[in-house]
Amino acid sequence: xxxxxxxxxxxxxxxxxxxxxxxxxxxxxxxxxxxxxxxxxxxxxxxxxxxxxxxxxxxxxxxxxxxxxxxxxxxxxxxxxxxxxxxxxxxxxxxxxxxxxxxxxxxxxxxxxxxxxxxxxxxxxxxxxxxxxxxxxxxxxxxxxxxxxxxxxxxxxxxxxxxxxxxxxxxxxxxxxxxxxxxxxxxxxxxxxxxxxxxxxxxxxxxxxxxxxxxxxxxxxxxxxxxxxxxxxxxxxxxxxxxxxxxxxxxxxxxxxxxxxxxxxxxxxxxxxxxxx
Amino acid sequence: xxxxxxxxxxxxxxxxxxxxxxxxxxxxxxxxxxxxxxxxxxxxxxxxxxxxxxxxxxxxxxxxxxxxxxxxxxxxxxxxxxxxxxxxxxxxxxxxxxxxxxxxxxxxxxxxxxxxxxxxxxxxxxxxxxxxxxxxxxxxxxxxxxxxxxxxxxxxxxxxxxxxxxxxxxxxxxxxxxxxxxxxxxxxxxxxxxxxxxxxxxxxxxxxxxxxxxxxxxx
Amino acid sequence: xxxxxxxxxxxxxxxxxxxxxxxxxxxxxxxxxxxxxxxxxxxxxxxxxxxxxxxxxxxxxxxxxxxxxxxxxxxxxxxxxxxxxxxxxxxxxxxxxxxxxxxxxxxxxxxxxxxxxxxxxxxxxxxxxxxxxxxxxxxxxxxxxxxxxxxxxxxxxxxxxxxxxxxxxxxxxxxxxxxxxxxxxxxxxxxxxxxxxxxxxxxxxxxxxxxxxxxxxxxxxxxxxxxxxxxxxxxxxxxxxxxxxxxxxxxxxxxxxxxxxxxxxxxxxxxxxxxxxxxxxxxxxxxxxxxxxxxxxxxxxxxxxxxxxxxxxxxxxxxxxxxxxxxxxxxxxxxxxxxxxxxxxxxxxxxxxxxxxxxxxxxxxxxxxxxxxxxxxxxxxxxxxxxxxxxxxxxxxxxxxxxxxxxxxxx
Numbered sequence: 001x002x003x004x005x006x007x008x009x010x011x012x013x014x015x016x017x018x019x020x021x022x023x024x025x026x027x028x029x030x031x032x033x034x035x036x037x038x039x040x041x042x043x044x045x046x047x048x049x050x051x052x053x054x055x056x057x058x059x060x061x062x063x064x065x066x067x068x069x070x071x072x073x074x075x076x077x078x079x080x081x082x083x084x085x086x087x088x089x090x091x092x093x094x095x096x097x098x099x100x101x102x103x104x105x106x107x108x109x110x111x112x113x114x115x116x117x118x119x120x121x122x123x124x125x126x127x128x129x130x131x132x133x134x135x136x137x138x139x140x141x142x143x144x145x146x147x148x149x150x151x152x153x154x155x156x157x158x159x160x161x162x163x164x165x166x167x168x169x170x171x172x173x174x175x176x177x178x179x180x181x182x183x184x185x186x187x188x189x190x191x192x193x194x195x196x197x198x199x200x201x202x203x204x205x206x207x208x209x210x211x212x213x214x215x216x217x218x219x220x221x222x223x224x225x226x227x228x229x230x231x232x233x234x235x236x237x238x239x240x241x242x243x244x245x246x247x248x249x250x251x252x253x254x255x256x257x258x259x260x261x262x263x264x265x266x267x268x269x270x271x272x273x274x275x276x277x
Numbered sequence: 278x279x280x281x282x283x284x285x286x287x288x289x290x291x292x293x294x295x296x297x298x299x300x301x302x303x304x305x306x307x308x309x310x311x312x313x314x315x316x317x318x319x320x321x322x323x324x325x326x327x328x329x330x331x332x333x334x335x336x337x338x339x340x341x342x343x344x345x346x347x348x349x350x351x352x353x354x355x356x357x358x359x360x361x362x363x364x365x366x367x368x369x370x371x372x373x374x375x376x377x378x379x380x381x382x383x384x385x386x387x388x389x390x391x392x393x394x395x396x397x398x399x400x401x402x403x404x405x406x407x408x409x410x411x412x413x414x415x416x417x418x419x420x421x422x423x424x425x426x427x428x429x430x431x432x433x434x435x436x437x438x439x440x441x442x443x444x445x446x447x448x449x450x451x452x453x454x455x456x457x458x459x460x461x462x463x464x465x466x467x468x469x470x471x472x473x474x475x476x477x478x479x480x481x482x483x484x485x486x487x488x489x490x491x492x493x494x495x496x
Numbered sequence: 497x498x499x500x501x502x503x504x505x506x507x508x509x510x511x512x513x514x515x516x517x518x519x520x521x522x523x524x525x526x527x528x529x530x531x532x533x534x535x536x537x538x539x540x541x542x543x544x545x546x547x548x549x550x551x552x553x554x555x556x557x558x559x560x561x562x563x564x565x566x567x568x569x570x571x572x573x574x575x576x577x578x579x580x581x582x583x584x585x586x587x588x589x590x591x592x593x594x595x596x597x598x599x600x601x602x603x604x605x606x607x608x609x610x611x612x613x614x615x616x617x618x619x620x621x622x623x624x625x626x627x628x629x630x631x632x633x634x635x636x637x638x639x640x641x642x643x644x645x646x647x648x649x650x651x652x653x654x655x656x657x658x659x660x661x662x663x664x665x666x667x668x669x670x671x672x673x674x675x676x677x678x679x680x681x682x683x684x685x686x687x688x689x690x691x692x693x694x695x696x697x698x699x700x701x702x703x704x705x706x707x708x709x710x711x712x713x714x715x716x717x718x719x720x721x722x723x724x725x726x727x728x729x730x731x732x733x734x735x736x737x738x739x740x741x742x743x744x745x746x747x748x749x750x751x752x753x754x755x756x757x758x759x760x761x762x763x764x765x766x767x768x769x770x771x772x773x774x775x776x777x778x779x780x781x782x783x784x785x786x787x788x789x790x791x792x793x794x795x796x797x798x799x800x801x802x803x804x805x806x807x808x809x810x811x812x813x814x815x816x817x818x819x820x821x822x823x824x825x826x827x828x829x830x831x832x833x834x835x836x837x838x839x840x841x842x843x844x845x846x847x848x849x850x851x852x853x854x855x856x857x858x859x860x861x862x863x864x865x866x867x868x869x870x871x872x873x874x875x876x877x878x879x880x881x882x883x884x885x886x887x888x889x890x891x892x893x894x895x896x897x898x899x900x901x902x903x904x905x906x907x
Contacts, residue, residue, distance in 0.1 A: 012412040012824075019411050033441035036451060066396035067403035067787050067813075098399075098785070101391050104377065126375075129324070130317040137317070140310045152374045165616060179786075179812060180716070191906070203439070204813065204837045210463040211470065226439055249442035251407065256433050258415040263429065266419050273421075295663075299656050302649035303535040303619060327751030330781040337777065345799055402787035406813055409820040410841075417844040466836070469852060473834055475878045476856040478663075479871040480721045482670060488867045491727040491859065492718050492756060 007265045008272065019254060026250035033245055037230040040213060044198050044220035045234045047172045048082050056171030057089035057160045061185070062103035063096050068178035068202055073106050074228035074241035075200040076176050080110040082235045088171070089160035090122040093146070095134060095181050100127045100150070119153060123160045126150035132184045139167045139193040167193045174220075176200035182209070186217060200227065284487045291485030332356065362386040431457055525640025526558070526627040531601055532588060536619030536649030538603040540588065541573075543627060543639065545598050550577040553632030556598070561606050563622035563644040570606030572625060587655045587907040591898070617647050655907035665881075670874040677866035677873070684869040691830050691848035692861050695729070695806070698828050699736045702803035708743035709733070710802040712793055712818060713757070714809020714833065715786060717750045721856060722834045726808035727753070727760055728859035729832070733806065734764025738773055745796065746779045749789045754781045790814035794821040807831040807846070808855065811838045819845035832858065 037045075048058065060079065064072045083090050094103050107124055116122055125146045128134045137145040142164050148154050155161040163169060173195050175185045182199050190197040196219045199209060203224030212218045222231055225248055228241035266272050290312075297309045335349035367376030367385035377388045384392060420426035437443040438454025483489035531538035541558055554577035559569035580600050582593035589599065602625070605615045617623065623646075627639040677684050702709045711730055716723050730746065737744045746761065748754035758779045765774040782792045794817060797805070805822040807815070807829065815831075815838040822829050823845045831842040832850030842849045850858065853875065860868035889900035 010415065012416075015412050015415055016408045019408055023407075034444045035441050036444055038451075038455065065399060065786065067399035069396070070400060070403070098391075098395070101377070101388065128317065130313075130320045133313045133316045133320065136313045137310065140306060140313070144310065144314075150375065180810070202813070207458060207462050208466060208837060210458050211467040214459070214463055223439075226441075229441070245441045249440040251411075252436050252440050253442060255411050255414050256436055258411065259418045259429070259433065262415055262418070263420050299653050299660060300651060301533055301535050301653045302651050303537070304649070306535050323750075323752055324784075326755065327781055327784060330751055330754060331783070334777065334780060343777075345796075348795070398791075399785070399787045402791055402817065403813060406816055409816050413816065413820055413841065413844050469836055471882055472853050472875075472879060473856075475666075475875045475882075476834075476853045477721050478666060478878075479670065479875050480724060480856060482667060483868070483871055484724070488871070489724065489859065491724050491731065491760070493759070 004265050004269055004272075007261055008269075015258065019251060022250045022254045023247040026247040027243075029246060029250075031246060033249060035229050035233040035242065035245065037234050038223075038227070040221040040223070041227055041230040041234060044079065044174070044222060044231065045082060047196055047198060047220055048079070048088060049086055051088045051171040052086040054171060055089070055163075056169070057091050057164065058083055059091045059093065059167075059170045059173040061173070061175040061177070061181070062092060062094040062099045062106070063175050063177035063179060063181040064102065064202075065096055065098035065178075066102060069102055071202050071225050071228070072176045072178065072200055073102065074225065074239060074244075075222045075231060076106050077110055077239065078228055078231035078235055078237065078241070079174065079200070079222075080106065081114065081237050082231070084110065084114040084116050084121065085235065087121075090116075091125060091160050091164070091170070092122065093125040094127045095131045095184075096179070097127050097129070100124075104150075118151075119149075120159050123155070123158050124150045125155070131181055132188050135167075135184055135189045136192070139189060142166050142169070168195045170195055172196050172198060172219075174198040174200060178202040178205065186212060190217060198222075280490075280493060283493055284490075287492075288485055288487060291481070295485075359387070359390060362390055431461075526625055526642040528623070528625050528642035528645040530645060530648050533650050533653045533655050534647075536647050537617045538601050539617065539623060539625075539645055539647050541600045541602055541625055541627070541642070542582070542597050545581065545595055551632050554578075555630040557628045557630055557636075558600060558602060559626045559628070560602060560604065561624055561626070563624050565606075566624050566641065568606060569626055570604065572602040572604050573600050575600060577629075586902075586905070591902050619647055619649050622646050658903055659906070666874065666878055669877050670871060673873045673877070674867050674870040677870040681864070681866045681869070684866070684873060686857065686861055686869065686872060689850065689854050689857065689861055691832060691850040691854065692729075692858055694828075694830055694848045695733055696736060698804035698806065698830055699733065699740060699742060701828055703740040703742045705803040707803035708745050708800055709737060709804045709806065710793075710797065710800075710822075710827075711744070711746045711806045711808070713746070713748050713750070713753055714807070714811045714835070715749050715789070715814070716810035718752050718756060720810050722808075722810045722832075723750075723753055725855045725858050726832070727756055729806075729808050729862065730757060731760045731764050732862045734761040735768045738765040738768035738770040741770070741773060744778045745800070745802070747789075747793050747796070748779065748781050749784055749786075751781055751784075754779060786812060786814055787817075790817045793818055797821050797825055797827070801825050802827050805829045807833070807842070808850075809833065810835050811842075816841040816845065 051058065060076065062076060080090065092103050092107055094100050103124060107122060110116070111118065111122060118124070126149065128145065134145060142161070143155060146155055149158060155164070167173065167189060173185070173189065174197070175182055177199070178201070182201060182205065185197055185199075189195070197217070198220035199218055200222040201209065201224070203226070206221065206223035206227075209218055209221055213221060222228060225241050225244050229245050232238050232242050293308075293312070297305050332353070335352050338349040339346050339353065362385070364371045365386060366373060367379060367387070369376050376385055378384050418429060418432070420429050434450065435454050435457055437446065438450040443450035443454065480489060484492065526541050526543045529540050529542075531540045555574060556577060557574050558572040560572040561567065561569040580598060581595040582589045582597045582599040583595060585599050585601070586593070603617055605617045605623075608615070622644045624644050625642045627642070629637045629639055631637070699709055711733060713726055714722060718724065718727075734744070744761070746757050748757055758776070761779060762771070762774055765771050783789045798821065802822075802825070805819075805827045807818060808831070811833050812835065815833070815835070819829060819831065819842060829846040830848045831846040832855040833839065833842060834852045834855055836852065839849065839851055857872055860872045885900065885904070889904070892899060893901045
């Protein structure tokens with residue numbers, strides 16, 4: 001049996017099975033991995049802590065659908081815990097029609113755990129179509145964009161939104177998204193209305209934001225499930241994201257191993273190198 | 278007329294959108310707010326356009342028994358089920374505020390369908406990515422040239438450095454990963470954004486001045 | 497009158513001596529003015545900052561009132577001492593304004609009645625502010641009440657002059673190069689883009705194999721430039737498809753894009769002289785949900801086994817799902833996107849990939865229209881100019897001359 005040919009010709013179903021086995025198995029391996037919060041995750045925490053005692057609310061936009069919930073909901077949960085800890089009022093909304101139920105689920109869970117009261121400690125505004133136009137509308141006149149919360153109560157009467165007239169009145173705005181909504185928040189939100197903007201993104205979107213973090217246009221960013229685990233470490237509340245670090249690490253190691261093995265065979269086999277792709 | 282009116286609208290709207298950026302006066306900003314409100318209304322109506330097209334296309338496929346018509350029938354059934362559940366709204370009807378659960382806590386049919394059908398289906402599709410990524414990486418990531426080898430090395434460092442096992446292997450890995458993201462990655466992304474930004478400006482100017490007419494459906 | 501002359505200087509000296517302690521005791525008051533370059537709903541409060549460092553815990557409290565009712569004040573701003581100087585508002589004072597003065601933008605009006613929420617300032621209405629310093633032990637010292645000022649809306653935002661100059665230069669270059677292209681269209685060189693050259697090959701392959709061509713739109717709407725570029729390419733591909741009589745499928749995630757795609761493909765068939773071959777059911781609206789779209793298109797690929805897959809537009813996570821499935825069915829795949837996060841997946845699974853601006857160049861490349869070629873050249877000229885500016889600006893800033901850096905600041 002030609003080992004080289006075997007190693008470069010593994011059926012994709014074998015790869016799928018190997019990945020499945022490693023990821024599921026990693027859940028049962030008792031290994032505590034060190035989680036070191038990155039500076040961008042710490043920046044989010046600092047922003048929220050700076051609002052302690054000021055009465056200014058934060059706006060959390062749940063711009064993701066159920067497909068990305070596994071990666072972004074843990075980020076939102078950890079940030080909500082931090083905000084409730086610091087007694088910062090929370091205003092939640094979504095720019096995606098499937099995001100409303102996700103937002104409701106996360107808010108209910110964390111509020112129940114922290115004894116937070118809807119209408120007093122947090123408000124869910126719900127969904128409005130239009131992404132960019134909603135952001136522009138909120139920037140011009142918040143009450144025009146959201147005159148009532150998802151339960152029909154006027155935003156002018158609810159404690160967290162009583163003093164909010166435009167986006168700049170929020171102490172911090174954070175968008176959790178797996179779509180291009182982050183660009184809309186930055187270009188049409190932060191650049192026009194000058195409020196501090198943070199992001200919670202899926203891992204694949206995070207690299208796009210580093211130039212804007214360097215220029216200070218984005219103040220804080222959580223990247224993927226790893227970012228959620230970092231934030232759980234910051235607020236000392238290990239949860240789903242921390243548990244997910246073992247299987248994620250195992251999966252990454254396996255993929256790296258596949259790539260290294262395939263390249264080792266490729267580089268040592270002149271016939272393979274000569275073959276065009 | 279069919280071509281001229283849209284071109285005039287595009288020119289006027291483009292010029293307005295541009296000018297309003299430079300005029301901070303409340304009158305200009307109020308006009309922008311009004312335009313934005315109109316845009317939101319139009320965006321909402323566009324949803325009906327899509328629904329109509331979807332239903333029409335699949336009904337026709339079922340009527341003509343075209344290949345795959347069974348899937349169209351399933352789609353139409355699912356569509357009808359969600360519409361009825363949404364209009365039912367937990368017994369309160371379509372004009373009441375959204376009801377997610379009955380007083381005893383059980384989810385309404387709409388919420389049940391969303392939580393136990395749509396959510397797992399979406400999560401499953403997203404999860405397939407991990408397997409496809411592993412397969413694609415194994416099949417095609419080869420160090421064929423020097424630049425490909427550099428790319429591969431950076432990819433491996435970032436892949437391991439971004440997860441806690443990287444810090445467990447060596448504290449230098451997360452540091453190197455952060456440097457790769459902060460310096461080379463940010464530099465290249467900046468260059469790319471500058472280029473695409475110019476492309477967006479050029480294409481936008483072409484659309485505003487009527488040179489680019491693809492959005493009208495042809496030249 | 498010698499006695500008076502001798503008395504006068506003494507009198508002046510006495511007055512100065514009396515006045516000096518008073519001057520030393522006099523507190524600096526606030527100056528209120530209209531905030532520049534705004535919609536008329538903000539005012540600017542300035543007051544001199546003490547030369548000596550202020551004790552930690554010192555704060556300033558600014559209250560605002562209508563000039564008609566100066567005693568009914570409402571909160572405008574509260575700030576710790578040592579923050580918010582003139583240098584923090586370069587859009588008002590320019591760069592390097594220093595810390596000799598505090599400068600605070602206020603945009604809250606006094607409440608109409610007790611307990612009311614804050615409201616916006618009203619343009620044209622007269623306001624005054626009261627400035628108080630709060631010592632660390634809580635003692636409040638009134639520093640003064642300002643003269644009345646009226647917030648006014650401005651017709652032009654002078655902070656954006658740099659922006660408008662760039663736009664005019666870019667637009668001017670576009671006009672000039674368009675004229676050059678009109679006079680000498682052969683002189684406009686565009687390098688070869690393999691992905692666009694391969695479109696003919698993709699359609700030809702599908703025709704030979706008797707299998708369809710799939711054109712998969714991205715997730716963005718028609719407002720996205722990449723979607724506009726994709727529709728351009730669709731038009732050219734549609735013409736080829738009509739010529740060869742190949743089966744064709746165009747999948748859409750946005751209903752507006754679908755309507756535009758229908759018109760585009762119809763026009764293409766008409767231009768090719770084969771309007772009889774056009775089928776409405778070729779243009780399919782699938783779903784606006786990301787993964788429902790991906791699942792449906794994958795299902796179509798597995799069932800219909802297209803010979804060629806063309807992916808153009810803005811894609812998200814579903815890109816790899818689509819291309820990996822397409823690769824598994826053995827199709828030739830050409831992709832074009834400006835979604836840089838998805839490019840690695842397209843490059844590994846597709847035969848040809850158009851990256852970013854190559855996609856924007858498609859309409860000019862395929863049509864060889866002089867106006868479109870000119871806009872390509874303008875983009876290149878713009879990039880060259882920006883490169884020169886960056887190099888010069890970086891060099892000057894390193895040498896301690898931040899002029900070019902400050903000139904490019906966006907406020």
